[in-house]
Amino acid sequence: MSTTYEYYSRNRRRKHRSLTLNRRDFMRASLVVPAGAALYFGYSALRGNPVRAGIVGTGNEGCQAMIDQSPPGYLKYVAYHDIRPSQIARGRRSFVSLYGPAEGNTVRFFDKYEAMLADPEIEAIVIATPLWTHAKLAIQALKAGKHVFCEKLMAHNITEAKAMVRAADQAGKLLGIGHQRHYSLLYADAVKNIEQGALGEVKFIRAFWHRNNALLDPKTNELRDAWKPTIPTEDEAIRSHVKDWGYDSLEQLVRWRLFDRTGGGLMAELGSHQLDACSIFLGHEHPVAVSGLGGVQFYKDDREAFDHVYCNFEFAGGKVVSYSSINTNQMEGYGEVVMGTRGTMMVLNERDVSIYNESDPKKKERAMAQSAATPTSAADTSNKAIKETTKISKPGEATMYSAASTGGYAAAASKSSEVVSRGYKEELEHFAYCIRHPEEGQKLRCDGRVGLADAVMALAANVAIKKGQRLEFKESWYDPASTDVPDEVPKNLDLARSVPTRQKSLPV
Ligand SMILES: NC(=O)c1ccc[n+]([C@@H]2O[C@H](COP(=O)([O-])OP(=O)(O)OC[C@H]3O[C@@H](n4cnc5c(N)ncnc54)[C@H](O)[C@@H]3O)[C@@H](O)[C@H]2O)c1
Missing domain, CATH: 3.40.50.720 (NAD(P)-binding Rossmann-like Domain)
Structure with missing residues (x-):
């Protein structure tokens, strides 16, 4: 059994070695396929x-x-x-x-x-x-x-x-x-992979947005916190007027994410993106229930927004989406790990997608049996499509990003120059x-x-967490x-x- 560190470094190596199409490649492809998106x-x-x-x-x-x-x-x-x-x-x-x-x-x-x-x-x-x-x-x-x-x-x-x-x-x-993930080619293709059965039956998604604000800012030597920016001196001119726009103070206007009346905390700001992605992966299914916990576990100031949140969404058929957003470790960055009976798809930082096949000791026998049978059902046909568009790796290894739905882009990917778009x-x-x-x-x-359905997920989670x-x-x-x-x-x-x-x- 390998340690988490070994797992990540091994997978990083594998990804470099065998993952051929990432978001950048995808967007490069848009250059050679006019108006790709x-x-x-x-x-x-x-x-x-x-x-x-x-x-x-x-x-x-x-x-x-x-x-x-x-x-x-x-x-x-x-x-x-x-x-x-x-x-x-x-x-x-x-x-x-x-x-x-x-x-x-x-x-x-x-x-x-x-x-x-x-x-x-x-x-x-x-x-x-x-x-x-x-x-x-x-x-x-x-x-x-x-x-x-x-x-x-x-x-x-x-x-x-x-x-x-x-x-x-x-x-x-x-x-x-x-x-914006609704307009990301990377996510669109990830969904196609799931729809075509590349992962098998999906029962669990782990989504996360992890940052480490405990690392001191090298410039100021202070704790990092993008949610608590310095107030620009020119904004002092409106300090006495901010109540006209409904703010209690200039600090609340500039650092609105920290306060309950003006912001919605980590679930609204970060979690909503990933819950949105998970809901896309699960075909816009509505959750059955959510439970959660969290708190201000790190910062010591007057903020109301929790700096650590954790929640579990239950879906029909025993499916679960587990989400965490923390401010004290950035090892994983942000992304979604979709776990199915045939494979795992990792979508990281809106940039990289990799698919890892499940180790299958009976793979050869199954492949032989499968090739002997003529596809008759819709499921069989879609399995065939996967074989054509996905380079199947050895058990446990990363496959290339299949680009199942955009074969043309995948083919063109290596030829073009860089364009990056998150949607x-x-x-x-x-x-x-x-x-x-x-x-x-x-x-x-x-x-x-x-948008309402995404807001329901994020804000219901906030209630459960609180x-x-x-x-x-x-x-x-x-x-x-x-x-x-x-x-x-x-x-x-x-x-x-x-x-x-x-x-x-x-x-x-
Ligand atoms: N889609 C994404 O990936 C993404 C990323 C970051 C932020 N956002 C969203 O964008 C929105 C803005 O976030 P931000 O990071 O730019 O915040 P920000 O504080 O940098 O900018 C907000 C701007 O709104 C102005 N403003 C405040 N109250 C106003 C009012 N009543 N009338 C007119 N202007 C007013 C402020 O002066 C400020 O310039 C938020 O809803 C945030 O969640 C989305």
């Missing part, structure tokens, strides 16, 4: 003018993902709004860098969100603000007749997430939620494509209802028209009530 996800080049968009929130995600990785041929920013001077300036720098100085400086800054919404030129609003603001900003935009793309987690509580879905339905506008560009491309081409009736891969209890899921939690929710109902229900549960046209 678009083709893969069923859309094409946008016909007509790019969708004119405004963005609210030009912080880290707003600038680094929603602007820097936006697809100018599909979506063009014409306006933006933020409230922190440092981030307003940062937004401008991002537009200049994306569009060049002449055009970047014409992207209009609005100091009032309502004024940006009133601009008839703007067709869509991208939201990249702290969690607790999502529902309000999204519902305002939908009511103003804009399509909305809102960063994950969809909302701070399920009551407001449901109101967002209803607002989109009533406005007849698109609501996309930014769980941000593609999610915005498809959002814009669906706005411009409604006649095609395409559906967003992560729309409000999918109470240290097992919580059984109810189907009504996923129904936008039901007031039934797993988490705390907001004290002020004005926002949720501003979007009635039934559309006026429906009989009551």
